[in-house]
Amino acid sequence: MRDTIRFVRNGKIEEIQNVDPTHTLLNYLRYDLGDTGSKEGCAEGDCGACTIMLGELVEGEMIYSAVNACIQFLPMIDGKEVVTVENISKSPADPHPVQTAMASANATQCGFCTPGFVMSLVAEWHGENRADKAGINDVLAGNLCRCTGYGTIIDAAQDAANDKAPDLINAREENTKSLLAKLATDEMLSLHFGARRYYAPTTESELEALLAEYPNATLLAGATDVGLWVTKQHRELEVVIYLGRIESLQEIGSSDDSITIGAGVTYSDAHYFLEEFDSDLGELIRRIASTQIRNSGTIGGNIANGSPIGDMPPALIALGATLVLGSSDGERALPLEAFFIEYGKQDRKPGEYVKRIIIPTKVTGQEFRTYKISKRFDQDISAVCAAFNVIIDDGEVVNARICFGGMAGTPLRASAAEDCLRGQPWTAEIVQDAMGEMLNDYTPMSDMRASEDYRMQVAQNLLMKFFVETTAPDAPTRIVGEGGIAHA
C-alpha cells in the first residue's frame, strides 16, 4: 500500500504526504501552494471559478477533462496530471490562444470567473474543440459570469477554437505521458491522517475486503455530492473509500437485449452511449449538470446517494432497469425502484456497493420520453423530473411505466396512473383520467424549487405532453435551445 499522493504538474512529478484526505484540491492550490489563479466562487461545483483540468493517460493518449477543484478531494488527483491556469502559458508575453482570445474579445470584466472560463475552454480546445454555439453553451454551462452576459466569451471561444497552434501542454505532452506512465500502479493508495482513513482500491475484491472491514465507510466516486458534505455541511468523514481507480466499475457494454453501465461510469462517458439509445435520455444527461460535473459525477453515484431529485433514477426506473449490488458475499440484483425505500433510506446493506445498472433495450411499439423541469435549463436541479415508457400496440396501451423525481421522498412510479392507462386505448380522454389518478399517486412537497401545486400540475401536464408528442408529432412542444437541442 502507498501513502504518498503522486501526480504530474508542469512536467514534473509532485508528491504529497501527511495531508487530510478531505482537503480540497482548490484549497491545496490556493492556500498551500499560493497558486491563486483558480478562484472559489461557491465551493459546491456550481459556478466554475475553480475549474482546472485533469489529464489522464488512456491507452497511450492524453485525455483532458475540466473539473471543479473546489469539490475534488486532494487524493483524487493521484496518478493524474493537474493543469491550472498557471500552467498553460509561459509568460504574459506568450499567452495561450484561449487567453489571447478572451482578452482581445473583451470577454473579461471583473475577471474573477475568467480563469475558470479559460480552463473550461482549454479543456475543450484539447478535446472536441467545438466552435458552434450549442457546443460552446454546453462547454460553459458550468461557468457562471455575472458581468459580461456571455456574448464576448462565446466570441472568444469561437476565436480560440479556430486558433489551433500547438500549446504548452502539447509541447510537454511526451514528457507528461512518460511521467504518468511511471505513476501507473495497481498498488492501493492508503492514507491515514489522525483518525481519518482514505483508501483507493484498484479492484473490486480489494473494495469488498475494505467494505467488510469498514461497512459504513463513505464511498466516494466523483465527489460531486460527497465533496459538498465537507465544503458545505462541514462534516467530518472518518473512512473514505474512493472508487475511481477500479476499472471494472467503469465498463459500459451492450447486448441484444440490454445495456450495462458500470456504477463508476461518469455522466460524460455515459452520455455518448445513452444519447444513441435515446435522444431524450442523452439530453437529460446533458442537462443533469455542467461539463465539469459530468466529467466527475457517476451514474452509480446518482443512484447510490438516494436523492429524491436525482435525475437518472426516474428514467432508469421507467425503462425497467435492474440494479446490481456487490459485496464480499457476492452479487445481488433488484429492480431499481426497489432500491429506494423511503427518503434517506436505500436497500443497500452495510458492506454493499452499487456495482452496475442494466437497462433493457427498447421493443416495438415502445414510446419513451423524459422531461426535466427546473428554473434554469442548464446546470440546475429538477423541481420535477419525469419519465414515461409506454408500449402501445394497435392503439392500446400494453404496458405503462411512469416515474417521477421530485414528487415524493424517493423517485416513485405513478402506479394509479399506470393502472388507469394499462389495457386502455391511447386517447386524450384516458390520459386525462390518468392525470387525475396522479393525485392518488403523489403528495408532493413545497420547497425553494417549486410549490406542491405546481409540482402536481406540471407532472400531470407532462403526461399530456407525452401523449401529444406520441400522437401529434408535428405540434411544436419543445422549447428548442441553441443549435436545435430539444430540451428534455
Add this chain to the structure above:
Amino acid sequence: MHNPPLSKSEIRGKVHKNLAHDSALKQTMGAAHYIDDLPEAKDLLHLYAAQSSEAHAKITKMDVGKVRTAPGVVAVYTAADVPGINDASPVAGDDPVFAEDLVEYVGQILFLVAAESVDAARSAAKLATVEYEPLPALITVDDAMKADSFVMPSRTLLRGDPDTAIEKAAHQISGRMEIGGQDHFYLESHVALATPREDGDVHVYSSTQHPTEVQHNVAKFLDVPDHSVTVEVRRMGGGFGGKETQGAWFAAMAALVASTTGRPAKMRLDRDDDMVMTGKRHDFVVDYKAGFDNEGRLAGVEYIFASRCGRSADLSAAINDRTIFHADNAYFMENIRVISHRCKTHTVSNTAFRGFGGPQGMVAAERLMDMIAHKVGKDPLDVRKINLYGKTDRNVTPYHMTVEDNIAPDLIAELEKSADYQKRRADIIAFNETSPYLKKGLSLTPVKFGISFTTTFLNQAGALVHVYTDGSVMLNHGGTEMGQGLFIKVAQVVAEEFQIDVERVKITSTTTDKVPNTSATAASSGSDMNGKAAQAACQKIKERLIKFAMSHYDVAREQINFKPNRVEVGEHTFSFAEFVKEAYWNRVSLSATGFYKTPKIHYDAENYSGRPFYYFAYGAAVSEAIVDTLTGESKITRVDILHDAGKSLNPAIDLGQVEGGYIQGMGWLTTEELVFDDRGNLRTHAPSTYKIPTCSDRPGIFNMSLYQAGENVEDSIHKSKAVGEPPFMLAISAFNAIADAISSTADYKLYPELDAPATPENILKAISGMTAGG
C-alpha cells in the same frame, strides 16, 4: 511592463476608441489579484462570524467561554469588545456589527472568532451557548404592511388630481404585482484583510465600492481618527451595488482583530454566508391603477409601492425614492400619485443593486402600458409611443424636472425598424394561431434613467495625478473598479488630456490616503465624475506646463501644442518626457489633485421637486420569448437593443455593460428567485438553488448597438453618458415578452397576472389564471 514604442500619429487609448479592460490579459492568466489572492502572512488570523438562527428574538444568554478555549482560537469578540461605536451603517447608525440583546434577522452577527484557520474558527463557533426568546417575526412585505412596520415613514409624490383623472377617463385598469428581489451574486464574495500599523493604525484591503465609507466606519468602530485607517481596493470581483455599504461590517471586524491582536486578520465569507448575511435588491409589491382614453393615452396614474427593506434603513430611503422617480419611465404622467412604503421586516437589510429601486418602478410603468394596450385593443408599442414624453410639451416629470434631452421617440423609431418589429409581430400572431402548446411573445420597452446621485452632496469626486520625469503618469481617483472598466476609461481621459499613449498612464488601486472623502462608485456616476476629476487634475498640470513653456521659451500660448507623445513649442518639438523633465528642472510641480462637482442639480427632497438628475440615459430593447404552456418553461430567443451611451468613451467597454446589464436584468425577471421560509431562513443561498443566467440562457440572436446619434447635451466627460445601470432595465422587455406570449392563450383579450420573476411556476400560474378567469 517594458516600455512599448510610442505611437506618433494617434495615441493609443484615445477617448471614444475601443480598448480592452486594463486587466484583461492578467485576468485570463489568473494574475490579477483579488484580496483573497494576496500572499498570506505567516501569522495571519482567519475570522468567522457566528450568526443568529432566529429572525426575531431576544438573546437571553450568550456564553462563548468554550469558544475561547477551543483549539486554534486566538480571540473571540462580542459587542462588549467594541472600542468605539458598534455600528457600520451608511447613514442611519442602525446597523450594529455585533448583535447586542436583540437579533432581527437570520444571519445577524452574534460574535466573531479569530483563529489560526477558518475551519478552526468555524468549528469553535459551534461551541457557544446561545439562547433566545423568540419574538414575532415579520418576513414578507405583506407581514410588515399588516403590522405597520416601516424602517422610515412612507412618502407620497403627488402631481395634479389623479383620482378625478382616473375616474373620469374612458377606461380604467388596476392590479397588483409582486416583483421579486435579487442577489448580487458577484463572483467574489465579501472579503476584508486588515494589517496593523504603527500607532494603532490599521490598513484594510476591503472589497468595497465605497472605501471612504468603510474607512469612516472602521475608525468609528475602533474609536480612532479617520487618519488612522487606510482602506484600499485594487479591484473587486464584481459589485453591482452589493459592495456599496455592506462591506463595512467585515472590514470593521478584521480591523478590530488586527488592532487588538497585532496580527493581520482576514475575513472572507463563503458563498452561503455571503448570501445569508448580506442584503439584496428590494422585492416589491405594487398596487396600480390608471385611467386613459380610447387611444390609450394616460389621464391619471396611482401606484402604491411597498418594499422589503429588511431590518435597517441602509440605503432604502434613496432606493425607494428612485422607485418614485422612475415610476414614469419614459412616459408623461400628468396626474399621478406615488405612495412608497418602506417596510421593516425581520430579514437581512436590503441594499443597493444596479438600478437602485428604479427598475421596480419601471416594471410597474411597463405593466401599465401593456395592460392599457390590451384594454384598448392596440399594439402595446403604439400605446407606449403616444405616452412618451414630448420634446417641447408634455415634458415635465412628476418631480418637476423638465426633460431637456428626450431622444426616446427617435431611438424607439430606429429600433422598431432595425428589429423588424412590425413584421415579427405579425409572424408571431400567425405562429400562435397554429401552435397550441408553445406560444411566442414580443415586447419593446424603453429606458429613461436619471443620472446623478439623488442625494445631491454625493455628486463630487476627486483625483490625484502625478507626472514623473520620464513622462509616465500615475493616476489615482476615488472611483473603484469592479469590472465595469472605469479605470481604463479614466486612463483614456488622462491619456487624451496629455496626448500620451495609455500605457504611459499607471492605473493604481483606490485608496483613502491618496484621494479622501470620496463617494461610492455607484449611481452609474463613476466615469462621469472621476473622469472629470482626473481631467481637472491633468488640466492643472498642463496649465503649469504651458505657463512654464510660455515664459521659458518665450512663446505665445497658441504656439504650444500637445501632439501624440510630444509637445510642440514654437519651432521646437520635444517628446513629452523631455518636456516634463525640462519643466522639472525648472521647478514646476508635476503633481495635482482634481475635483469635480456635478453642475445644475438641485433638489427639494421634502417635496420631490427640482432637478435631481444632470441628464437622462436612454435605451430600448425588443425581446422575443417562447413559452411552453404545459410546463411554464420559457426562453428568450432574440433581443435587439439600441442603447444611448452619449458619445461613448469606449464603445467596447460600454457594449459590455449593455449586454451584461440586459442579461443580469433578464435573470432578475426570469430564473432568479429568492425564497425565504416562514421562519426567515433564506432557502436559496448558493448557486445550486439560486439560478443566475448561464451561457445558454443568453438569447441565441443578440443584436445590440450603441445609438450612433447619441451625444450628451450636457457638458459631461467628452459628451459621454453613464452606462452602468441603465441597460439593466432593457430586460423589462424580456419579462413583458413572456407576458405577451401568455396573453396569446386568451387571444390577447386578457393580460396575465404574471409576477416577477417569471419562473416556470409563476408562468404556469398566470396561464391557469387566463383560462380560469375566462
